[in-house]
Amino acid sequence: MANALLELDNVTKRFGRVVIAEDLSFAVGSGDVVGIVGPNGAGKTSLFGLISGDLAPGGGEIRFAGQPVTKLDAAARCRLGIGRTYQVPRPFADMTVFENLLVAAQQGGGLRRRPSYAAAVQALERTSMEGQANVPAARLGLLQRKRLELARALATQPTLLLLDEVAGGLTDPEVTQLVEIVRGVNAEGIAVIWIEHVVRALTAVVSRLICLTGGKFVGDGAPAAVLADPAVREVFLGTEVTAALAGGSLDAPAASEGDPERSEP
Amino acid sequence: MSASAASGNEVRGDRAADGTPLLEVRDLVVHHGQLMALDAISLRVLPGEVYAIIGANGAGKSTLLRTIAGLHHPTSGSVLYDGKDVTGLRPERRATQGIVMVPEGRRLFGSLSVEENLKVGATYARQGPWTMERVYEMFGWMRERRNQPTAQLSGGEQQAVAIGRALVANPRVLMLDELSLGLAPVVVQRIYGMLPQILGTGLTVLLVEQDVSQALRVASHIQCLLEGRTTLEGKPSDVTADQVEAAYFGLAGTAASPAGEESEA
Amino acid sequence: MAWINAIIQGILTGGLYALFACGLSLMFGVMKVVNLAHGDLAVVAGYIAIGIIAVTHVPVLWSFLIVVPIMAVLGYALQRTVIQTALDRSVLTTLLVTFGLSVVIENGLLQFFTANSRGIGANLALVTGAFTIGSQISIAYLLLLIFAVAVAVLLGLQYFLSRSKYGRLIRAVADDKEAAQLAGADYRHVFGIAAAVAFATVALGGIAFGMYSDLDPTTGTDTILLFAFAAVVIGGLGSLWGTLLGGIVLGVAQQIGAQINISDELLAGYIVFLIVLVLRPQGLISRGAQS
Numbered sequence: 123m124a125n126a127l128l129e130l131d132n133v134t135k136r137f138g139r140v141v142i143a144e145d146l147s148f149a150v151g152s153g154d155v156v157g158i159v160g161p162n163g164a165g166k167t168s169l170f171g172l173i174s175g176d177l178a179p180g181g182g183e184i185r186f187a188g189q190p191v192t193k194l195d196a197a198a199r200c201r202l203g204i205g206r207t208y209q210v211p212r213p214f215a216d217m218t219v220f221e222n223l224l225v226a227a228q229q230g231g232g233l234r235r236r237p238s239y240a241a242a243v244q245a246l247e248r249t250s251m252e253g254q255a256n257v258p259a260a261r262l263g264l265l266q267r268k269r270l271e272l273a274r275a276l277a278t279q280p281t282l283l284l285l286d287e288v289a290g291g292l293t294d295p296e297v298t299q300l301v302e303i304v305r306g307v308n309a310e311g312i313a314v315i316w317i318e319h320v321v322r323a324l325t326a327v328v329s330r331l332i333c334l335t336g337g338k339f340v341g342d343g344a345p346a347a348v349l350a351d352p353a354v355r356e357v358f359l360g361t362e363v364t365a366a367l368a369g370g371s372l373d374a375p376a377a378s379e380g381d382p383e384r385s386e387p
Numbered sequence: 388m389s390a391s392a393a394s395g396n397e398v399r400g401d402r403a404a405d406g407t408p409l410l411e412v413r414d415l416v417v418h419h420g421q422l423m424a425l426d427a428i429s430l431r432v433l434p435g436e437v438y439a440i441i442g443a444n445g446a447g448k449s450t451l452l453r454t455i456a457g458l459h460h461p462t463s464g465s466v467l468y469d470g471k472d473v474t475g476l477r478p479e480r481r482a483t484q485g486i487v488m489v490p491e492g493r494r495l496f497g498s499l500s501v502e503e504n505l506k507v508g509a510t511y512a513r514q515g516p517w518t519m520e521r522v523y524e525m526f527g528w529m530r531e532r533r534n535q536p537t538a539q540l541s542g543g544e545q546q547a548v549a550i551g552r553a554l555v556a557n558p559r560v561l562m563l564d565e566l567s568l569g570l571a572p573v574v575v576q577r578i579y580g581m582l583p584q585i586l587g588t589g590l591t592v593l594l595v596e597q598d599v600s601q602a603l604r605v606a607s608h609i610q611c612l613l614e615g616r617t618t619l620e621g622k623p624s625d626v627t628a629d630q631v632e633a634a635y636f637g638l639a640g641t642a643a644s645p646a647g648e649e650s651e652a
Numbered sequence: 653m654a655w656i657n658a659i660i661q662g663i664l665t666g667g668l669y670a671l672f673a674c675g676l677s678l679m680f681g682v683m684k685v686v687n688l689a690h691g692d693l694a695v696v697a698g699y700i701a702i703g704i705i706a707v708t709h710v711p712v713l714w715s716f717l718i719v720v721p722i723m724a725v726l727g728y729a730l731q732r733t734v735i736q737t738a739l740d741r742s743v744l745t746t747l748l749v750t751f752g753l754s755v756v757i758e759n760g761l762l763q764f765f766t767a768n769s770r771g772i773g774a775n776l777a778l779v780t781g782a783f784t785i786g787s788q789i790s791i792a793y794l795l796l797l798i799f800a801v802a803v804a805v806l807l808g809l810q811y812f813l814s815r816s817k818y819g820r821l822i823r824a825v826a827d828d829k830e831a832a833q834l835a836g837a838d839y840r841h842v843f844g845i846a847a848a849v850a851f852a853t854v855a856l857g858g859i860a861f862g863m864y865s866d867l868d869p870t871t872g873t874d875t876i877l878l879f880a881f882a883a884v885v886i887g888g889l890g891s892l893w894g895t896l897l898g899g900i901v902l903g904v905a906q907q908i909g910a911q912i913n914i915s916d917e918l919l920a921g922y923i924v925f926l927i928v929l930v931l932r933p934q935g936l937i938s939r940g941a942q943s
Contacts, residue, residue, distance in 0.1 A: 161597060162444040264421035290445050291422035319445040320614065321636045349636065358443065359628075359635060360600020366628030458830060482836040494831040496824040507824045510817060511836030556836060 125188075127152040127313050128204075128282055133172060133182035135165075135337075142168040143179070144337040152281065155304070155314045157324035157345065160334035161357060166317045167209060169334065170284050173315075174206045175199040187281070200230045205280030209287050211267040213259035219270055220246070220255040223277040230278025245277040249303055265296055272303065282313045289320040301326045321349075333357060407470065409434045409591050410455070410486070410560050415464035417447070417454050424450040426615040427464065432560070432608075437582060437592045439606035441599050443635060446612040448595040449491055452564050455593070456488040457481045468560070483511050487558035491565045491595075493549040495537040501548050502533035508552035515557025516588045522551035525584060543574035550578070554585065561585065563594040567601060579605050599631060613637045653788035655911060660791060662907035666883075666900030667799030668864065671857035672876050673883035673895035674809060675850030681890050682826040682846040685735060685746045689754040691877030693851055694858030696757060697723050698867045701859050702770055712772060712863070720855050727851025728844040735847070736840055754873060761869035769868035772859060798860045802896065805853055810892055812849070822846050854880075882925040888935025897936055901928075 126149035135143040142165040150156055160166050171177035173184065175196035184192045191199050214222050223242035227233050233241055246252045249269045254262065262270060268288055275283055285304070289297050297320060304327050308314050318324050324331065324345065331348040333341040341354035348354055355364040408431035417425040425447045432438045440448045453459045455466055457478030465474045473481055482488075496504050505519045523530040526547045537545060546566060553561060567575040575598070582592065582605055596602035602609060603623045611619035611634040619626065619634030672694060679685045687693075700722060701715040710718070730753075738749040782792040813819035821842045825832045829839040861867065861876065879902060887898025902921050909920020928935065 287445070291424075319443050321443075322638055325638065349638075355632070358599065359632060360598045360603075362600040362603060363628050363631055364600070367632060456834060458833070477838070478830075478833040479836050479838045482834055487836075488834050490831060490834060494828050494834075496827040496831065498823055498827055499820065503820055503823075506817075507820055507832070507837070508835045510821065552835065 125152075126150060126185075127154075127187060128173065128315075129185040130173070131183045131185070133179045133184060135168060135172060135177060135180050141165075141337040143172060146182070146337070146339065148332070148339065148342070150282070150313055150315060152313050153308065153311055154330065155308050155328045156316070157328035157331045158315065158317045158334055159319070159321060159324065159331065160340075165337045166334050167286055170206055170286055170315075170317065173199075174204055174284060197229075200278050200280075201232050203279065203281035204284065205230065205275035205278045205282070206284035207268075207271040207275050207286050207288055209290075211264075211271040213262070213267060213270050213274070215260040216258065218256050218258055219251060219262070219273075222259055222270060222274055226274040226277035227279070233279070241277055241279060245273040248276055248306060249273040250299075264291060268292070276307065280312060282315070283307060285314060285316040285318075287317055287319060289318055289323040292320075297323050325349075406433055408432055408467075409469060410593060411467040412451070412455065413465045413467065415451070415454060415466070416462045417450055417459060417464075418462050419450070424615055425454070425461075428612070428615070428617060430610055430617075430620075432591060432593050434591050435586065435589070436607045437586065437594065437605055439602035439609045440593070440595045440612060441597075441602045441609060441631075441635070442612035442618075444597075445614070447615040448612055449564055451612070452488060452562050452593070452595050453490075456486065456490075456562060479511070482556060482558075483513065485513060485557075485559035486562065487553045487556045487560070488562040488564060489546075489549050489553045489566070491568060493542075493545045495545055495549055495552070497538060498536075500534050500536055501529060501540070504537060504548055504552050505533075505555055509555040512555055513557040517554045517557050519551075519555055522554055525581060526551065541574075542570050543578065546570060546574075546578055550581070558590065560591045560593060563592065563596075565595055565597055567596060567598050575601060599635065603631075611635060653786060655908075657789045658907035658911045659904055660789065661795070662904030663900050664791070664795040664799045665903035665906070666896060666898075667802035668795075668857065668860055669879050669883045669899030669902055670802045670896040671798070671805060671853060671860060672880035673887070673899060674806065674892065675852075675854040675857075676877075676880045677884045677889065677892070677895050678809075678846055678850045678853075680884075682822055683735075683739065683843050684743050685739065686750070687735075687850070688747065688750040688877065689757055689872075690750075690850075690854060690880060691875070692754050692757040692761075692872030693723065693727075694854045694861065694876045695761065695867050695869065695872040697855035697858035698772065698862035699761060699765060699770075701772055701862060702867075705772065715772070716856065716859055719859060720852050723855035724848040724852040727847040727849075730851075731844045731847030732840060736843065739843075754877075758869045758872065765869065767868055767870075769866035769871075770862070771866045772862035792864075794864055798864065801856065801860065802899075805856065806892060806896055809849070809853070813892070818842070818845050879921075882921065885933075885935060886925060886928045888937035891935065891937040894935055894937040901936070 128150040130146055130148050133143050133146045158166055158169070168177060172179050175194060175198070179192065183190060186199065186202055186204060191202065214225065220242055223245050224238055227238035227241035231238065231241055246255055249272055251266070251269055251273055254266055259270060272285070272288060289300055292300060301323055304314060304316070316324060316328065328345060330343065331341070331345040332339055333348060333354045335357045340357055341348040341351045352364050352368060355367060410432040412428060412430045414427045414429055415425050416423070416427055428451060440451060442448050450459060454461055457476060461474065465472055467473065468484065468486060473484070496507060499507065502519070505522060509519060528544070529547065529551070537548060540548065566578055579601065586592065594602070606623055608622055609620070609626070610617055611631065613634065614637070618637060619630060676687060676690045679687050697719050701719045704710065704718055705712060705715055734749060734753070735746060738745040782790045784790045813823060821832070821837055822845065825837060825839045825842045832839055832842070857876070882902050883895055883898035885898065886901050887894030887896070901924060905924040906917045906921040910917035
């Protein structure tokens with residue numbers, strides 16, 4: 123991809139015998155919205171770690187805005203424009219929401235005092251948290267914590283936003299609100315990569331879906347096509363169901379073979 | 388009898404006509420902190436069944452099993468065993484009453500040998516057909532290696548020991564949490580191949596399985612969870628692949644029929 | 653020759669220190685509790701022995717048989733009530749609670765028995781006698797006996813942990829208490845058994861110390877707890893026989909220090925403790941060398 127915002131070239135990462143990333147290569151352009159799905163333990167959060175700088179790859183190169191960042195630490199990458207949220211929200215508990223955002227804007231965004239206040243306010247507005255600005259983070263409920271997590275990432279002035287399972291545990295209307303926020307963020311030119319189990323949240327906003335399993339990409343393309351891809355279906359649903367979806371009925375022979383006590387009318 | 392697709396939480400009425408359940412869950416609501424993991428889940432497991440719970444990660448499958456095992460307190464709702472309310476019973480008491488779980492990730496006692504693990508499982512065992520001898524017969528390789536530390540065993544072998552540890556307690560309900568996690572497909576098949584032997588001794592099995600096709604192969608009844616709610620429930624022979632896919636991902640529009648009865652042609 | 657005597661003394665004293673240390677190590681290994689009242693419990697055992705002997709006039713060596721079971725029951729009770737409640741809050745809370753327990757015990761003893769030091773006296777040749785080799789080597793029978801008892805206790809503990817039903821349960825619960833629950837074991841009860849064993853061994857140590865030296869209400873924290881701690885750390889956390897090795901190293905270091913300068917006895921021991929902490933914090937026998 124020419125002028126890609128983020129590029130991964132043959133990135134590999136192992137923890138002992140467990141393969142987190144196996145020769146992964148992909149690119150994301152500015153303004154793209156990409157969704158990532160995959161079973162647990164597939165390496166999705168670790169992929170974010172490799173991109174954001176929390177994890178160092180065993181091999182391969184990572185480039186951001188054309189510049190190699192493989193050797194840079196997380197703080198440096200954040201200042202360059204990679205913002206991320208964490209699966210379990212980790213706000214600065216003793217500080218207020220606004221103070222959390224200020225830290226993000228000043229440290230991550232590299233803004234000086236005046237502009238950092240404006241950036242913090244902007245992050246509040248984007249996530250509809252104006253009302254909680256002066257609430258200590260420790261007192262926030264789950265939904266608000268997730269919003270703060272997102273707001274903090276936004277306050278660091280990212281050009282690439284990494285969202286890690288932000289929709290988990292949210293109710294339907296809350297998911298809809300979240301999708302709107304992400305749409306709005308993307309409309310301002312920020313690229314988004316979103317890991318999610320709540321697939322319908324992804325399909326509402328992403329133009330590209332990637333399936334990651336066992337450290338490898340199994341599907342990469344338009345969401346509908348990827349979800350219909352037999353290789354991707356196989357990952358989640360297994361062999362028989364995938365075959366049945368492709369054509370033919372779902373035969374479940376073992377249900378009558380394998381358990382003698384099953385009551386049959 | 389047919390399956391209900393995305394019908395929410397009511398357990399099908401005609402299931403009540405099948406007889407008294409050995410294990411029952413009524414309107415179970417479980418939270419992890421503030422996150423609602425299970426939203427008024429109900430299920431009924433009949434004696435001798437293989438009841439499989441499927442669903443994407445984050446759907447609440449393991450939380451359900453852990454709550455039934457007593458490791459997690461529900462916010463509301465009840466767990467009934469053999470007609471008695473056991474919701475308030477401590478996990479070790481449920482085990483001695485006959486509800487024994489093989490936890491996710493095996494959780495063998497690392498500093499104990501294979502045989503010692505089995506012995507611990509047998510410490511508070513009920514009367515019944517399962518003995519260490521019988522477990523050694525079922526898993527032919529185990530006898531020679533019974534004095535080895537469990538860390539030296541392969542994943543599949545560890546899983547076998549974990550199952551053996553549960554069996555020697557002579558449960559009435561055996562709960563299997565994500566047997567296939569981290570194991571090669573061939574190994575998984577072999578382990579599930581033991582189910583008929585286990586059922587033959589009068590046990591009932593409740594299992595959580597990531598691999599949907601595998602679950603459909605062995606189950607006499609399945610229930611699909613998505614974000615803490617039931618999206619599908621019925622006999623494997625009564626569900627179509629499309630229904631399964633729709634229930635698994637929760638995407639309206641990929642389902643053949645989003646609501647109402649679906650009779651098998 | 654005096655040096656050889658010192659080393660022999662040090663080795664044998666290591667047995668006493670092992671008696672102090674093995675209970676501390678057990679409680680930490682099984683339930684992650686650092687019992688800051690550990691030393692005081694040894695002193696309590698000693699005082700109970702003194703009291704029983706004074707009132708009933710039983711032979712001194714019988715006091716073991718009475719006091720040890722009492723302390724074991726006390727251990728189970730304290731574990732099931734005070735310590736378990738603290739554990740349920742957090743592991744750090746147990747530090748506070750056992751510290752509080754230590755203060756309460758010491759002040760209680762001070763009230764009842766005053767600050768005067770006491771010993772568990774006995775006029776048996778076994779206790780007061782010694783055998784000599786040459787003019788410089790003198791080994792007290794009592795010290796030898798204590799060492800023998802320590803080795804016997806460790807052997808017993810090893811057998812208990814590796815062969816008995818409760819020993820297995822204790823190891824299982826230490827590995828994974830949730831998985832143990834799923835196997836039907838009430839871990840609170842198993843913790844109680846472990847505490848009972850720990851209290852029993854430290855009671856032996858306390859009575860032995862009371863016969864060998866003198867006890868006063870503060871001996872628990874001043875001496876016994878520190879020595880137990882040092883022996884555990886030097887020997888290696890998680891290793892049963894490590895407590896004996898640690899005790900011996902500590903004892904020998906102390907005696908060598910005393911040979912150099914009589915007032916450097918304790919200092920020498922602590923310097924060795926510090927060196928081990930800096931150079932090999934996992935101890936001389938690291939984890940995995942369990943029975």
